[in-house]
Amino acid sequence: MTEREIEILAILKQDPLIPQQELADKIGISRSAVAGHIMNLTHKGIIRGKGYILAKARYAVVIGGANMDILGRPTDGLRVGDSNPGSVSCSPGGVGRNIAENLSRLGTETRLMTAVGKDAYGQQIIEHCQHAGIDMKNTLQLSDGITSTYLSVLDGDSDMHVAINDMAILERLNVDVLKSQQAMLQRADLIVIDANLSEASLAYLLSNYADIPLFVDTVSCAKATKLKPYLNAIHTLKPNLKEAEQLSGIAISHYDQLPNLANWFHEQGVERIFLSLGIDGVFYSDKQEQALIPAIPVSMVNANGAGDAFLAGLAHGFIQDWSTRKSTEFAMAAAVVALSDIATINPNMSEISVNRVIKESIC
Template sequence: MTGREKEILELIKKNPLISQKEIGETLNITRSSVGVHITNLIKKGYIRGRGYVMNKTDYVTVVGAANLDIQGFTKEKLIQRDSNPGEVKICLGGVGRNIAENMARLGIDTKLITATGGDANSKRLLEECNQVGIDMEHVLVLPDANASVYLAIMDVDGDMAMALSDMHIMDRMTIEFIKGKSHVLKNSEVIVVDACVPEDVIAYILHTFKDSKILLDPVSIKKSRGVKDMIGGFHTIKLNRLEAQFLSDMTIQNHDDLPKLAQYFIDEGVERVFITLGSDGVYYKDRRQGGLLASPKIKVVNATGAGDAFMAGIIHGTLYDEPTVEIAKFSTAAAILALQHQETVSPHMQADTIHKIVKEMTIC
């Protein structure tokens, strides 16, 4: 998909009844040029018929955790073993859920398969996810259980100082339950898995839907232990520095170590690898090329949801068959958008906003 086609597609997503004249005026191009791009988008299967109805057969399924986030923010240096003044914020979270919300805000048809309970937090979770456009039809609801909870304390720089997660409810997601969702997973354009899902369920998904593009977010070193021996079954993986070192049994001492480490995953069978390095940017690698993409300096408000936004950017680029380097740029910009808002998922998460950030970034 060309850049211009992408711009037109985003306009159509926002308004399926927009005229070619209105598209041309918005993008400052001729109506005839718009017609050519529309024809190409129809041929490529992104839209169909008159009225530019979006192709609803293309959707993404996320299998992962959804929980309530309790986050504490401080404006002063944290003092251990003491009461610190600050601000406490309660919102929805969970890696899988956060990724799904980011994608829904990007206009991607997204289904979430997760486990939740029958308490008030679970009801809030279901209602608010539906409100932002996530398809929650396939959630495992356990009336005798409570929603999982994630408790995090953020330091003065907006980064996580310490966290505690109660994710036991995810252990009740079984292979038998997932088998009942086979029709959903089989027809997904992309399947996304986070490592909060039980190990045997992940193994079943990799084996049963091995012809699908399955993407992994390992969540943390502890959670990623269960997928270490099956890492080559994933199409794309997104790792931070610590996760990359743990899953490869290699060490990153400097940037010169990144190509060899990323190549390890390619040799295992992974098609695309993204290793996020915080303020140092991201190292990307596929079977043809790799490189380090620097990140611009920004003021961080909340780092909690940056990785989830980055993953959503990867999924967006995978759906649109973007080159790996372009996916890295788009995902970096999505993460920047997340870092600059106190909410775990930025309410400004839109493709056109991200494209503007990409254009403004000074990166190498």
């Protein structure tokens, strides 16, 4: 879906009987333009019948962190210990939230469970997510909590030099809160979890929802260790090589050893594993097939958010019933779209833009 279609669909979910002129006034376009977008949504099978009856959609639930990303970017090379001329920008971020926004922009119905404060950053995150088409009804907004922030500084090559995060509020997304959403979680077609969650919350989800495909983002080496007792519950795991080595205790000296590493995870019960190899690409394994797919060349603008876009691409591919290889290629192209914009989430993220990257990489 296009960004405008996502915006229209979000309004129709709240008010299926809204007149076209009122809808046009809400989003600042003409009534005829609204009619055109609604016709496109009807042709895609998303709207059915009068009164804008929405087709029953498969949906994903994302459970994880949401924060405000504060990004510092030097004009030239980074001079450590000195004041650097450059730019500073703010945008909604957080691993779980990033995955949810990318997934929604790709066209999958997405519900986000996270925790934010009733402060300016929290309200901005809520409104931004709703604008992107994410269902936020299951998100906690706490009057006695401070919205998470993530401060990062890039180096001269646009890669992260250092970062500091303040994510204490995510501890409030506890087991009791998760239990209160049991019915919604049980109806999900897949659940995406990021390892920023507390050990207790991870244990609850991985122990009680193994019958639903669980996609897990390891986040970091330190946080990945929390997953080790529950690998048998994970359907799709997305670590980088260092995280996979730490989880398995297997050190890799050459990429020829990657199949053995992947097989160790399969022996623990993981259905699919996607090993991020940075500029060397992605090694995927789903028990039936294993392959290393080279990275797509890209002029990187901001390294933040590429991994989140990759996992969103995998989840979107699963909802679409694509093969593991097709899902991997799509996810890698989604990461390229993410890398091409200064914001954590590229506002042009869509299935169309991802497929364009795939097409151009083949030519």
